[in-house]
Amino acid sequence: MxxxxxxxxxxxxxxxxxxxxxxxxxxxxxxxxxxxxxxxxxxxxxxxxxxxxxxxxxxxxxxxxxxxxxxxxxxxxxxxxxxxxxxxxxxxxxxxxxxxxxxxxxxxxxxxxxxxxxxxxxxxxxxxxxxxxxxxxxxxxxxxxxxxxxxxxxxxxxxxxxxxxCEDPLMVEVISDHARYHDLQRFDHFLFSYHGLPVRQLAKIDPKKELSCPDFGCESCKKETKPFCYLSQCYATTRAVVAKLGIPEGKYTVCFQSRLGKTPWIQPYTSDSLHELAKSGKKRILVFSPAFVADCIETLDEIKVEYAKEFKESGGQEVEMVESLNNxxxxxxxxxxxxxxxxx
The missing domain is CATH 3.40.50.1400 (Rossmann fold)
Structure with a gap:
C-alpha cells in the first residue's frame, strides 16, 4: 500500500x-x-x-x-x-x-x-x-x-x-493578552493603526463600480463587516479587541499608516492622529498594529521611533506599542x- x-x-x-x-x-x-x-x-x-x-x-x-x-x-x-x-x-x-x-x-x-x-x-x-x-x-x-x-x-x-x-477569537485573545503586558490604566488614549491603502482600491472590489468610498470610510464600514472590504474588516478587528479589553467609546481611534505618494489614502493618517491627540493634551498613547502578525519595520521603526518622536515634539510624552502576534x-x-x- x-x-x-x-x-x-x-x-x-x-x-x-x-x-x-x-x-x-x-x-x-x-x-x-x-x-x-x-x-x-x-x-x-x-x-x-x-x-x-x-x-x-x-x-x-x-x-x-x-x-x-x-x-x-x-x-x-x-x-x-x-x-x-x-x-x-x-x-x-x-x-x-x-x-x-x-x-x-x-x-x-x-x-x-x-x-x-x-x-x-x-x-x-x-x-x-x-x-x-x-x-x-x-x-x-x-x-x-x-x-x-x-x-x-x-x-x-x-x-x-x-x-x-479579521475577527478570529484566538487572534483577538493574543492581541488583548499582549496589550495587558502594559498597564492599560496609564494611557490616555489607544490607537489602532492599520497599514494604509489608496482610497481608489476600496471601491475596486465592486465589479459593478457602484461603490463610492470617502477618505474616512462610509458609516456602514464602521458599524458592520462587509465581505472583502479592507476598511470594514479593520473596524471589525478593532471592535473585537475593544470589546475584549473593555476600552470605552471615545478613548480609541482607528487610523492608517505607511502611505505612499500624493494620491488620497484612507484617513485619518496615524501621524495626524498623534499630532491631534498631543494638541488635545493626551500624554501617553498605546498603539495596536492589528494588520501585522509579526513585528516588522512598520511597527518597530515607523511607530516606535518615527511616530513616537513626532508625538513628543507635538507635546506628548510617551508612545508604546503592543507586541505583534509573533511566536x-x-x-x-x-x-x-x-x-x-x-x-x-
Whole structure:
C-alpha cells in the first residue's frame, strides 16, 4: 500500500530584503511596488514612478532603517518570527502535514515553495496569507500568484484559501493578552493603526463600480463587516479587541499608516492622529498594529521611533506599542485551527 499523501500548508508573509543594504532593499522594493495589485496604475507609469523616482529615493533610507532592527544571525524580525510560526505550526500539526513558508516578495519565494509542494502529490493544500484583513494588494496578490503558478501543475489537490480572519477569537485573545503586558490604566488614549491603502482600491472590489468610498470610510464600514472590504474588516478587528479589553467609546481611534505618494489614502493618517491627540493634551498613547502578525519595520521603526518622536515634539510624552502576534503559542493554535477547519 502506498504511503498516504500529506496535506500541505502554505503560509505567505509580505516579504523582507535579504540584507540591510541599498542594493537588496532596492530589489525588494522594486518587486513589491511593481506588483499591479499594489501599485494599481498602468505598467509604463508604474515602471517610471517606481524605478525612476520612488525606489532610488527610498532604498538608501530604508536600508539605514533596516540596519537598526537587523539581527546578524536571523535577519529581519519579520523573517525570524515568520520562521518561528512555520516551525511551531509544523510541530503542532504533525507528520500528516507539510508546512511551507514563503514571502510574496523576495526569499523564500512562492515559486520555490510551490515547487516543493507540487512534488509531494498532496491530498489538499491550504494557503494562509498572513494578513488578517483582506485587501487586494496583500491577500489578493498572494492568491493571484499561487493560482498563476498552479496553472502548470498536472494534478490539483483540494485547494483552500483562508482569505480573512479579521475577527478570529484566538487572534483577538493574543492581541488583548499582549496589550495587558502594559498597564492599560496609564494611557490616555489607544490607537489602532492599520497599514494604509489608496482610497481608489476600496471601491475596486465592486465589479459593478457602484461603490463610492470617502477618505474616512462610509458609516456602514464602521458599524458592520462587509465581505472583502479592507476598511470594514479593520473596524471589525478593532471592535473585537475593544470589546475584549473593555476600552470605552471615545478613548480609541482607528487610523492608517505607511502611505505612499500624493494620491488620497484612507484617513485619518496615524501621524495626524498623534499630532491631534498631543494638541488635545493626551500624554501617553498605546498603539495596536492589528494588520501585522509579526513585528516588522512598520511597527518597530515607523511607530516606535518615527511616530513616537513626532508625538513628543507635538507635546506628548510617551508612545508604546503592543507586541505583534509573533511566536505566541495561542496564535499558532489559531493557525492550526484555520488549517483543520479548511483543509479537512
Amino acid at each position: 502506498s504511503k498516504k499523501a500529506k496535506k500541505g500548508v502554505l503560509l505567505v508573509q509580505l516579504g523582507t530584503p535579504n540584507a540591510p543594504t541599498t542594493g537588496e532593499v532596492r530589489k525588494y522594493l522594486t518587486e513589491f511596488l511593481m506588483d499591479p495589485r499594489v501599485m494599481d496604475i498602468p505598467y509604463i507609469s508604474r515602471s517610471l514612478l517606481v524605478k525612476g523616482i520612488i525606489v532610488p529615493r527610498r532604498a538608501p533610507r530604508s536600508a539605514d532603517t533596516y540596519s537598526t532592527i537587523w539581527c546578524e544571525k536571523t535577519g529581519s524580525p519579520l523573517m525570524r518570527y515568520s520562521l518561528d510560526q512555520q516551525k511551531m505550526l509544523q510541530a503542532d500539526l504533525g507528520e500528516e502535514y507539510h508546512v511551507e513558508l514563503a514571502m510574496r516578495y523576495q526569499e523564500p519565494s512562492i515559486p520555490k515553495a510551490m515547487k516543493n509542494l507540487e512534488g509531494m502529490f498532496l491530498e489538499s493544500l491550504t494557503v494562509i496569507p498572513l494578513f488578517p484583513q483582506y485587501a487586494s494588494a496583500t491577500t489578493g496578490s498572494v492568491i493571484d500568484r499561487v493560482m498563476e503558478l498552479m496553472r502548470s501543475w498536472q494534478y490539483f489537490p483540494k485547494l483552500n484559501f483562508v482569505s480573512s480572519y 505566541n503559542p495561542k496564535w499558532i493554535t489559531a493557525l492550526k485551527k484555520m488549517v483543520l477547519e479548511n483543509g479537512n
